[in-house]
Amino acid sequence: xxxxxxxxxxxxxxxxxxxxxxxxxxxxxxxxxxxxxxxxxxxxxxxxxxxxxxxxxxxxxxxxxxxxxxxxxxxxxxxxxxxx
Amino acid sequence: xxxxxxxxxxxxxxxxxxxxxxxxxxxxxxxxxxxxxxxxxxxxxxxxxxxxxxxxxxxxxxxxxxxxxxxxxxxxxxxxxxxxxxxxxxxxxxxxxxxxxxxxxxxxxxxxxxxxxxxxxxxxxxxxxxxxx
Numbered sequence: 001x002x003x004x005x006x007x008x009x010x011x012x013x014x015x016x017x018x019x020x021x022x023x024x025x026x027x028x029x030x031x032x033x034x035x036x037x038x039x040x041x042x043x044x045x046x047x048x049x050x051x052x053x054x055x056x057x058x059x060x061x062x063x064x065x066x067x068x069x070x071x072x073x074x075x076x077x078x079x080x081x082x083x084x
Numbered sequence: 085x086x087x088x089x090x091x092x093x094x095x096x097x098x099x100x101x102x103x104x105x106x107x108x109x110x111x112x113x114x115x116x117x118x119x120x121x122x123x124x125x126x127x128x129x130x131x132x133x134x135x136x137x138x139x140x141x142x143x144x145x146x147x148x149x150x151x152x153x154x155x156x157x158x159x160x161x162x163x164x165x166x167x168x169x170x171x172x173x174x175x176x177x178x179x180x181x182x183x184x185x186x187x188x189x190x191x192x193x194x195x196x197x198x199x200x201x202x203x204x205x206x207x208x209x210x211x212x213x214x215x216x217x
Contacts, residue, residue: 032175033146073173074091075132075142 018055022063030063032070035077042068046078085150087122087182089175090159093136094143096129098168103143106166110147113158119151122182122189136170148177148185 022028031037041049041056041064048068051061071077090110094103107124114121127144136142149155156174163172177185 070173070175072133074093074144074171075134075136078133 020055020057020060022060023057030060030067032067032074033076035071038064038068038071038077042077044081045083046081085119085152087148087150087177087179087185088156089146089148089177091171091173091175092145092147092163092169093132093171094145095137095168095170096139096141096143098143102168103145106162106168107145107147109162110159113162114149114151114155117151117155117158119149119155120186120189121147121149122185123148132170139170142170148182150182150186 022030028037041054043049048065051058054061056064068077072079092106094106111121123146125146125148127146129141129143132140132142159172159174163169
């Protein structure tokens with residue numbers, strides 16, 4: 001098997017389209033009191049994961065971010081996590 | 085009338101009597117302003133995610149009610165300078181959520197406080213037989 005010049009194999013990356021978790025499962029509720037469901041949407045540092053990475057739709061991302069911010073105020077979620 | 089939810093975080097050393105009196109005062113004030121308490125939730129002592137007033141633990145209570153915005157000022161006045169309360173926050177509920185809670189309150193008004201006290205006693209009775217066997 002010889003490959004001539006200029007016949008480089010092109011790599012093609014396919015990425016599965018991310019779906020909004022809350023649109024797929026309508027029963028999922030966004031609640032600022034529920035830490036366990038919100039924690040998937042923050043980083044280890046406590047930052048809110050942008051929707052281009054998590055795949056949530058605009059509507060639900062808005063609700064999520066306000067829920068996370070509310071949870072931070074009542075100390076259910078951290079504002080920041082220091083890594084030492 | 086709108087639905088609100090009040091979250092109260094009490095000092096971990098606050099006695100049950102002081103908590104009870106504060107909650108009772110709040111209930112009275114809400115009733116005075118023609119509001120109705122639809123649901124009270126007790127989470128108990130939990131670790132805080134960051135320290136508030138040098139405390140690492142807090143006692144959580146959630147109080148959802150229907151009422152007018154005049155109640156908010158009244159609650160502010162009651163809660164703001166109370167030393168046994170670390171943090172409080174009021175959140176306006178969506179209309180659906182508020183309606184659901186008031187429905188629940190109408191259905192089972194008396195059963196809720198029993199549910200909180202039951203699990204503790206059940207655990208205690210469940211553990212004892214094992215040790216005797």
